[in-house]
Amino acid sequence: MFDRDPAGVRIELRGLTKHYPGQPAPAVDNVNLDIPAGELVVFVGPSGCGKTTTMKMINRLVEPTSGEIRIGGEDVLNLHPDELRRHIGYAIQQVGLFPHLTVGENVALVPKLLGWPAAKVADRVEELLSLVNLEPGAYHDRYPRQLSGGQQQRVGVARALAADPPVMLMDEPFGATDPITREHLQSEFAKLQKKLRKTIIFVTHDFEEAITLGDRIAVLRERSHIAQYDTPANILAAPADDYVAGFIGQDATLKRLALLTVDDVPAVGPVPSSNGLPRVDAGTSLREALDTMVAHGSDRCATPSGVLTYTALCEAVGTDGAKTGHEEVAAGDR
């Protein structure tokens, strides 16, 4: 199976179409998409545009009407669906933990199916619970009903990661939580993915979430037609059309500021001593830096490497909408 490849696997969709029986039009119509190995690609689009259907064809929970799916070069439609799915992590908004099994048993399920030795399974469960910030001692033997919604979603993610699949499909995995928990789960997950470098398809209809998590974003319109497929920075800088622009919303520039950090902008001047400028830490987003400046009524702030000015900040996001070097760096960094 495709998971032997240490460099990760790429996913290719070719002419992928799904026409549900009895429906006047296909739900997914002739989708062509390449998802590079080790990248997180977000499908974003309005409700009913076919995000879930497209994703479910990849693990064959939905059988394509026509088209081709390749994972790591392997034709998915030639594999046994159950065998295929054991090598693809799957997390959904409703989580769907097995209520009669403990947290530990839920996470251990796929590794056991794959015939891992018991000791290795036990170690893996411990490791995963820690990875999603659930203290194994406290949560291993609990039942799903004894967890909060956010904790259940963490277990859902841990379970999807259990057998270390090279590919993950995630359908609004943080959707059922309150905004604060969601933001928290998102940032944790972003960190996690930096380490794991799995090939992930992540569905959401929250554009903010797409920007936060995506290496690339596929903005979909009805029938899963791809309106634009690019890095978050490029989509924000140059939306392909009004549809995409509408999706981004009014504050595209602020969103772009959120993508860059103070480390991406060359600082002017020497490292300032305590000269009264508001200070920000390394890794602070430009959006937060701007917030700090505005809050202090200053047009500059001190970063660990120098002084960040309002002008430099404006240049970083380029008012003409052209790509800037910094954005390339930002996109490449993610």
Add this chain to the structure above:
Amino acid sequence: MTFGEYVVSRWGTLSLAAAEHALVVAIAIGIATVVGVGIGLLGFQAPKVRGASLALSAGILTIPSLALLTLLIPITGLGWGPTLVALTGYAFLPIIRNTVTGLDGVDAATVEAGRGMGLSAARVLLKVRLPLAWPLILTGVRVSAQMLIGIAAIAAYVDGPGLGTQIFEGLARLGSVNSLNATLAGTLGIVVIAVLFDAFFFAVRQLTTPRGLRVRP
């Protein structure tokens, strides 16, 4: 003779009748549970089996017990035979219906997650749906048992086992010595058996319901 004296003097007969009453119900329930849950599992995947089995078991329930017992005599003779067959037949509907409903009622997301993780359809049915449906299935078995305990009394008409004999003998000799005592003893005995069965099912429910379903959030 007071009721107490009656019970003491007939203790041997009464306790034997009560034991047989409980036994015939237990056997019928045992068979109906194994077969009924099996049919429910089959019917869950095959809508035709589901429709046919539900219609048939509902049909059986509409036949008056006296008529069914009598109709069975040419086939099974008198006594235990017709009693067991009729009771088993009556037990199916609640068991099959609750099995199908329970399997059906399992949260769609749980099933989707299971399939999405690579559990086969059979594994999802047996390892996910069945344990989650189990409390409801058990409720069906319990309803059937309560129903059979009452119906089993009628079996006295075909010379079947159980406490029915006491009741009908008493009713037949109404006004004579001990007739009321006999009827009362039979009726109370049945109530006691019903209570004991209920206690039994309560214990089984506690012991066999997956712990994850019993925990309070």
